[in-house]
Amino acid sequence: MPLLDVQNLRVAFHTRNGVVRAVTGVSLSVEKGQTVGIVGESGSGKSVTCYSMLGLIPMPPGRIEGGTANFDGVDLLKMSRAELRAIRGRRISMIFQDPMTSLNPYMRVGDQVMEPLRIHEGLCKAEALPKAIAALAEVGIKNPEERVRQYPHEFSGGMRQRVMIAMSMITRPELLIADEPTTALDVTIQKQVLDLIKERQRALGSAVILITHDLAVVSEVCDYVNVMYAGRLVESAPVGELFRNPRHAYTRSLMRSIPALQPKGGTLYTIPGMPPDLAKLGPGCAFRVRNAENGYLCLTDRDPEIIEIAPGHRVQNCPGCLERGNA
Amino acid sequence: MLRFTVSRLLQAIVVVFAVFTLTFFMVRLAPGDPLATEKAIHPDVKRSLQERYHLDKSLPEQYALTLKSYFAGDLGPSMKHQGMWNAKIISDSWPVSLTIGLMALIIAVAIGIPAGVIAAVRRNTWVDNSAMSMALLGICLPGFVMGPLLIALFGIKLRWFNVGGWYEATDWVLPAATMGIIYAAYIARLTRGGMLEILNQDFIRTARAKGVPELKIVTHHALRGGLIPVVAYLGPALAGITTGSFIIETIYNLPGLGSHFVNAAVNKDYTLVLATTVLFATLLVFVNFFTDILVAWLNPKVRLT
Numbered sequence: 001m002p003l004l005d006v007q008n009l010r011v012a013f014h015t016r017n018g019v020v021r022a023v024t025g026v027s028l029s030v031e032k033g034q035t036v037g038i039v040g041e042s043g044s045g046k047s048v049t050c051y052s053m054l055g056l057i058p059m060p061p062g063r064i065e066g067g068t069a070n071f072d073g074v075d076l077l078k079m080s081r082a083e084l085r086a087i088r089g090r091r092i093s094m095i096f097q098d099p100m101t102s103l104n105p106y107m108r109v110g111d112q113v114m115e116p117l118r119i120h121e122g123l124c125k126a127e128a129l130p131k132a133i134a135a136l137a138e139v140g141i142k143n144p145e146e147r148v149r150q151y152p153h154e155f156s157g158g159m160r161q162r163v164m165i166a167m168s169m170i171t172r173p174e175l176l177i178a179d180e181p182t183t184a185l186d187v188t189i190q191k192q193v194l195d196l197i198k199e200r201q202r203a204l205g206s207a208v209i210l211i212t213h214d215l216a217v218v219s220e221v222c223d224y225v226n227v228m229y230a231g232r233l234v235e236s237a238p239v240g241e242l243f244r245n246p247r248h249a250y251t252r253s254l255m256r257s258i259p260a261l262q263p264k265g266g267t268l269y270t271i272p273g274m275p276p277d278l279a280k281l282g283p284g285c286a287f288r289v290r291n292a293e294n295g296y297l298c299l300t301d302r303d304p305e306i307i308e309i310a311p312g313h314r315v316q317n318c319p320g321c322l323e324r325g326n327a
Numbered sequence: 328m329l330r331f332t333v334s335r336l337l338q339a340i341v342v343v344f345a346v347f348t349l350t351f352f353m354v355r356l357a358p359g360d361p362l363a364t365e366k367a368i369h370p371d372v373k374r375s376l377q378e379r380y381h382l383d384k385s386l387p388e389q390y391a392l393t394l395k396s397y398f399a400g401d402l403g404p405s406m407k408h409q410g411m412w413n414a415k416i417i418s419d420s421w422p423v424s425l426t427i428g429l430m431a432l433i434i435a436v437a438i439g440i441p442a443g444v445i446a447a448v449r450r451n452t453w454v455d456n457s458a459m460s461m462a463l464l465g466i467c468l469p470g471f472v473m474g475p476l477l478i479a480l481f482g483i484k485l486r487w488f489n490v491g492g493w494y495e496a497t498d499w500v501l502p503a504a505t506m507g508i509i510y511a512a513y514i515a516r517l518t519r520g521g522m523l524e525i526l527n528q529d530f531i532r533t534a535r536a537k538g539v540p541e542l543k544i545v546t547h548h549a550l551r552g553g554l555i556p557v558v559a560y561l562g563p564a565l566a567g568i569t570t571g572s573f574i575i576e577t578i579y580n581l582p583g584l585g586s587h588f589v590n591a592a593v594n595k596d597y598t599l600v601l602a603t604t605v606l607f608a609t610l611l612v613f614v615n616f617f618t619d620i621l622v623a624w625l626n627p628k629v630r631l632t
């Protein structure tokens with residue numbers, strides 16, 4: 001049984017400008033200890049997919065319209081708020097994109113790092129403090145005894161993300177959701193933070209969902225990849241399989257736009273056009289207007305279905321997007 | 328911290344001195360004669376009065392003499408209250424205003440902050456809407472409407488309190504309530520704004536992701552930052568609210584300091600205007616100093632230098 005098994009998740013935001021279908025029929029699963037990537041452009045629904053399972057989207061306007069999300073056999077979407085709260089920060093924890101704003105500027109770093117222990121394990125300050133100091137030491141923060149007394153503004157961006165990692169891993173969660181943990185960081189620090197997440201993951205045996213729009217990062221750290229576009233999964237496969245044999249036109253476009261894989265000196269390839277407005281999306285393949293390969297063949301009258309094309313390799317079955325030839 | 332204290336102290340001295348100087352000359356520039364009365368007075372009496380207040384001397388001389396007496400801690404005699412010293416007038420009336428003001432402030436904070444916090448947490452619900460409508464009403468209803476309403480209900484109809492005057496131990500209640508409600512309305516709106524701003528920050532999402540219960544998110548994570556605008560407002564407001572209000576003192580017939588501010592100016596009581604204004608300036612400078620310390624304590628990013 002997978003640790004997390006999401007089936008057919010559907011989330012919408014009912015806004016003044018219409019119903020934004022942020023997540024439509026997403027299914028994905030995470031095995032114990034596995035690293036699963038969710039990739040896609042901005043606005044493709046990566047964050048909402050994860051936040052909605054944990055009750056972290058604002059409701060209203062947000063609404064979970066369907067699906068299941070079984071974590072260790074229990075459906076997160078059917079839990080009461082208190083039950084969900086007991087899981088958040090203890091068995092499933094999160095790291096966010098912007099370490100500059102994700103820590104409370106009015107609270108000492110030590111108090112923030114030990115808070116999950118105090119809430120979930122009922123430890124008092126004196127019991128939790130040594131653990132917070134140890135957790136900071138484990139993520140490579142020097143002088144943790146002094147640093148716990150400082151405030152976030154006394155830390156650099158990279159150090160703050162280390163604090164976030166220490167804080168999120170202090171309860172030894174079974175699942176860590178890292179939402180673009182390196183996007184806001186310096187290139188030189190990105191690798192350190194990714195390595196640190198990997199290292200902590202190995203030490204604790206946690207599974208990780210890594211949200212990113214950077215396929216290069218995915219290729220380095222993930223076991224399994226889910227590619228999202230316009231609120232849907234377009235393709236998902238083990239990482240080696242996906243890079244070897246990308247079947248969906250969108251996946252291939254994403255790969256073409258990895259800067260490191262492009263010839264030096266040429267202009268960087270970017271996918272033409274913009275992702276569609278999720279409030280105005282009709283039936284059909286959502287990628288058709290941007291599909292430079294065979295857009296004219298894309299489905300226009302009905303939504304493409306997900307088919308399993310090889311073991312563990314699923315893709316949207318749209319004639320314009322599926323690579324022909326070896327199908 | 329020491330540098331901050333010293334520099335603010337110097338600043339305070341400059342400000343109070345400037346207020347002293349400006350007030351001294353401005354009251355004398357205004358038309359009218361402080362010694363003018365309805366009845367004609369004998370020229371000898373007038374001359375002796377002028378001597379008493381140094382009005383026979385040149386302006387620079389008057390200024391120097393007044394400054395000297397202020398440095399000696401002497402606020403001089405009143406020009407209109409015959410035979411009364413300004414220090415005595417202030418020490419008689421200020422406790423009345425101070426009592427009412429502090430009570431009003433307690434009422435204002437006790438109503439305003441919880442109302443603002445609840446409105447922010449339950450934003451855009453009927454709780455928020457009704458709290459904010461009440462606040463708007465409180466802000467728009469002037470004291471001279473609110474005061475008589477409270478008098479009519481609690482003084483005349485229910486007979487719980489005296490309709491005015493300053494005789495019994497409960498006489499502060501209605502005036503303090505009148506002022507308190509008005510300030511509570513401001514504080515509620517400020518609190519709501521401050522809390523909303525904080526509750527929308529990323530770190531609140533982090534707290535939720537950690538499993539912090541909603542109540543603790545408000546008390547532990549949001550309140551400290553959310554109250555900064557309220558504290559920044561309350562500091563200066565404290566100076567105003569504890570030095571009395573002319574309107575409230577008139578409605579409730581109170582022997583407070585607020586009426587002296589207005590009456591002294593109307594009566595051309597040069598020395599009393601100066602004494603009350605310098606007192607107010609000193610108080611304001613003082614509370615601003617403590618407000619800055621408090622804000623710095625609330626916001627770790629602010630350094631006192």
Ligand SMILES: Nc1ncnc2c1ncn2[C@@H]1O[C@H](COP(=O)(O)OP(=O)(O)OP(=O)(O)O)[C@@H](O)[C@H]1O
Pocket residue numbers: 013015020022040041042043044045046047048049058061062213278
């Ligand atoms: N509170 C909200 N109200 C209305 N719409 C929302 C809200 N939150 C998210 N959305 C919409 O849901 C869609 C998916 O957003 P989401 O944040 O999941 O994207 P993402 O893939 O994480 O993108 P990014 O890389 O920018 O983080 C977007 O179109 C966004 O506008």
Ligand SMILES: [Mg+2]
Pocket residue numbers: 046047048179
């Ligand atoms: Mg996102």
